[in-house]
Amino acid sequence: MRVVALVSGGKDSTFNMMQCIAAGHNIVALANLVPHNKTEIDSYMYQSVGHEAIDLIAQAMELPIFKKLTFGVSKKKGKTYAPCENDEVEDLYALLQEIKNEIEFDAVSIGAILSDYQRVRVENVCIRLNLTPLAYLWQRNQGELLDEMIKCEVDAILIKVATLGLEPKKHLGRSLSLMQPHLTAMHEKYGLNVCGEGGEYETLTLDCPLFKSRLVVENSVFIMHQNDPIAPVGYLKFDKLALEVKLPVLDLESRLDGLPLKDSYGYVTESSDEETPFELSNEDQDGEVNNTVTSEAPLDLKLEIFQRENYGLSKEGWLWIGGIQSDIDDPGGALEDAITKLKLILEENDHTLEDICSIKLYISDMSLFSHLNKIYVKNFRHVNPATRACVQIPVKTPVIIEALSFKTSSPIQDGDGDSERNTMHVQTVSHWAPCNIGPYSQAIKIRDFIYLAGQIALIPGNMEMVPGGIKAQCKLVVRHIDRILRAMDAGINVRDVVQGICFVTHSSFINPARKHWESRTNNAIVEYVVVSGLPRGALIECHVWAHKHNNQFEYEERGKCVGKYSILLYRRVNYDNNISAIVCQVGSVDNVETLDEEAFFEALSYSIDKLKQGLENDSLCVFNLTIFYAASKLEDVSFLIEIVQKMSEKERLVYTFVPVVKLKNERLFLSICGIRNQ
Template sequence: MRTVALISGGKDSCFNMLQCIAAGHEIVALANLHPPLSYNESEILTVDEMDSYMYQTVGHDAIDLYSEATGLPLYREAIRGTSLQQGSDYIHENHDDEVEDLYRLLSHVKEMETIEAVSVGAILSNYQRVRVENVCNRLGLTTLSYLWQRDQEELLEEMIMSGMNSILIKVAALGLDPKKHLGKSLQHCQNELLELKAKFGLNVCGEGGEYETLTLDCPLFKKTIVVIESEVIPHSKDPFAPVAYLKFPKLSLADKDSTVSSDVKPITKPEDFCRYELASCCFDETSQEISSRFEFEKAETISFIGSSITNTGIIFIGGIIANSETDLTMMMNTLRGITENHGSSMKALLSVCLYIRDMADYLQINNIYSKYFDLNPPTRVCVQAPIKCYAMIEAIATLSVDRKRSMHVQSISHWAPANIGPYSQCVQVGDVFMISGQIGLIPGSMTLPNPANFVAECRLALRHAARVLSAMDTEISLKHAVQVVCFVRNEVHITLAQATWREYGGNVDQPIAFVVVCNLPKNALVEWQIWAHRAQGSTEKLTAIVSPSKQVGNIYVTKCEKLTALMCQLMDIPNNTNEWTTLNERLAKHLGQNHALRIFYKNNNVYTTTRAIFSLITHHFFLNLACALSVHERNGQFHRPSGMLRNPTQYV
């Protein structure tokens, strides 16, 4: 994509430009926000270091040289606003906020240049990322933030080995001395930064404001910046952590040496960040045969609209369908109406499962769906199922919206796939974390492995899930999963999925089920839906009950005072109502009243059976008959995908 790079002169913004180029993007312009100018009778004055939550301003006097150094046009605007909205979210409602200065700058660049994306050097700052994403979304631009959530020691090493020459121009941390460290290169200071991390917990890339840098040279530069004259400006004379920065009265440009040092390493590409996941030798030659080997029969959709509210304040919603494209708006309005009937709104939604008849309709459905969400949308899983209706929704909402915490990263990075669509990576309520369906995309390129490779996709998807959980809470991992659904397109892949789950720290005793579906987004081979529970520090006591029953399948129950998850994996749906009575009694015993029950069934003849048992089990549970996964005999082979019966996680 044609990209404008937001630059401060620091190492992060410059290195992210190199990452953009390695990912196949083209840097076509530079953009910078500088401190405002003021005037007295004899001269123009500038503030070198502003107290800005968003922008690095120290070193701004070197930025004008970047245009000639890179051979790219440079667009600059003054910072006029201040940090008015300091919360975790940003809504563009005040033109005097400093974020709106960025909007004006990028709007001007877009008028002058053909651009599609914006390069941003954010590493850990959610504050900065959220605001840049807000501006880019309003302008129809993609955010490229390849340093996001990178390991700082690894990143610092890559910056140094890339051929970048960045010097420290501000220090503000215990152990960093203005007299000793200002003007020194990152390479010169690297070992000391690592020592200070060990002693005092310093962020080695300066993400805590410990230091700031100016990049004098990098592989993108055609000329190098030379410091002719510099001046140390004290900012704080703290005896333990004095703060000072460099001002540059005189700088110049010099021609670069055409030789490249043997120490310089090539910039890593998106696939290089997935070497282990892509290293699988079992390339999936059968993946191309899925459509011909499996032919799903479309099953009757048992349609009813219902919702059940528990005494914990959780709303279970199911049975909302659209019979055609024209019904999509009505389907979403029905969902909104149910939340409003419970005295809430669409902001109360935590998780949505969207079943569609044909993945070719995904974009159209997504366009309608996205109109109903703004900030912090619910998580979502989307699969193509053999349903006769056009689309179907089930959802979970909360009456306590203030307890909802979301992660919605829309920037493309090497961390995990960007959720540019209307769904969050993860939503947390209390001690429960719900992750959106994860497929095996290479995050930096947002593409699936080519050629198709089930193990690679499976590993990538689980890596994404683990990273999302860790970003929400560093103490949470896949071993804390309390409910897992693995959607696959081929039953033969279930064994591989089970092995990969164990490889990534999952426990075979966790409630996990495998569902064979017709298709997945982007024609992926696997999609993982995972909910986790934070047990450490929680007052909730968690126990697991496993009941292998040949009559009704394996029942896995995970239960605590505030959290209940049920999953039954059934190879065959029982046709005998006596078996359903037994199942009903067991579920009621372990789960009590008012729990949701979601059934994935696979044979059309279960339609009559489920109608018969509907009145039986809804006495204790809200029933959501999700979809039929039904295949028939073809070419002398009978392929039977797994069915699944489960209850969505409940919590307060």
């Protein structure tokens, strides 16, 4: 892509440009917001100190520079942003709009590392201008990132300090390479951000491989901005800067040659302290899994299923909705009809589309995804939409929907929305995890629950499927889940997953997926089902939810036989018994080919009994059940639906029947994935 780089003169915006080039993009121009008074301003968005060097940086790169004055005024400081007149964000919008009128470009380079405040606002501007934000430093480990910058020959000096552990008169003007040991020590002692994220310090890049000439400071003035005895604030004002041509004169490719710059896949195979190495072993590569097979669903396998939408509202405000489908044959019309039914249920319970936190979308043909997604977008246009999983199943009806909504009773905080709800909707391309340039969020945290979007094995930096087959895809999917959870809450990771569904496109993928999941999680109950297709031709998609106090959940495994049938149940329940989750599998013992009513009734009753165990007299409990059944074994489930409907007269059941190609093994007829959440 053709990229315009937002530059402040500092190390982060500089190194992100290097990352853009390593990812195969082309920097075509620079852009800068200039402080209106030509001095330091307290902006939430832009670094202003060192602005005197911006024109020379453009000359050093031999690129055009576009600039605009800003007063650095922030009128909207909340977690979300909507266009606001005279806000400093609108200065950026105006600048990029002006550049679009002058040159052609597709993306914007941003040096953000941790600031959601900056990311959300740049994303807002980019989306309005149909541009792709590129922030390859996003969520990087700051110690590793700083070391990488130095090794990639980014020569920057400190030009502002404003934190405990840094002294203006002592540390201003020093290079990053000299300061690295001290910054690391201050991180360990005081918690300082090693890369200065958060304003602890700011830098000016004097040289890097992108520059044909080096910046030379000929005269600067030290300014003590705030003489605080604990965390004094001071900065350098540059009165005279010059350029010095670097010899020998080399082209960009030669200047970058030999540097440890990684492409997008290189950041997939990296490992860090909290992750197992990604590289595949010989056993992984030469195992029994046939990675050339992507699906085992017969082309003509399309079942009819007749179920009605149903719902249940818990006393805590959770609204479970299941079984939404349409009789309309046209896929687009069917989705419109299904969403209309969803809206009616929400309205009846005083909820809206904005209250939904999780949606599962089961469709009959993945080739229709783009068309269906356009219809979905028309309805889910709000800032932080629900998380979503989308899979293809062997069904005739074009779409089946199940959803979870939450309506808080807490007061709304000014500018921040629901105080019990926190959404991660990252739409910026990075090396962290796949961006969501679409109508769904990566994760939504409500109280101690985190609901994630379905994750497939996209390389974050280029949004392409990772090579290497099912084992590589599984490893990357689990890494995505881990990183998203850690970003949502520093105290949560993949080991806090309580329950999930692992969708695969071939039964031979189940075993490697199960082995990797079990090595990375802590008693998570995960069901594995074979579906007929996944987005982007993925081999695996995982849809999970986690809980902040997963260590307070008990694990239980129970089973029994009913005639020639086996019932195996896995259960997680927390100490307070206000959350219970189960996976109940029903299979044959003696190769019975059909499932009878008695066996299903026993499995259903057993599942409900285990979900409500300890709360038998609580009539307000709502039980949400997703019932996956093997299409090859159960073509007609109308008798099963009747049993569930009859059970609903006594219990508050929400249910969705979902046909799949196969279950975990050939003996299984169906699996009930259930949850009770007060």
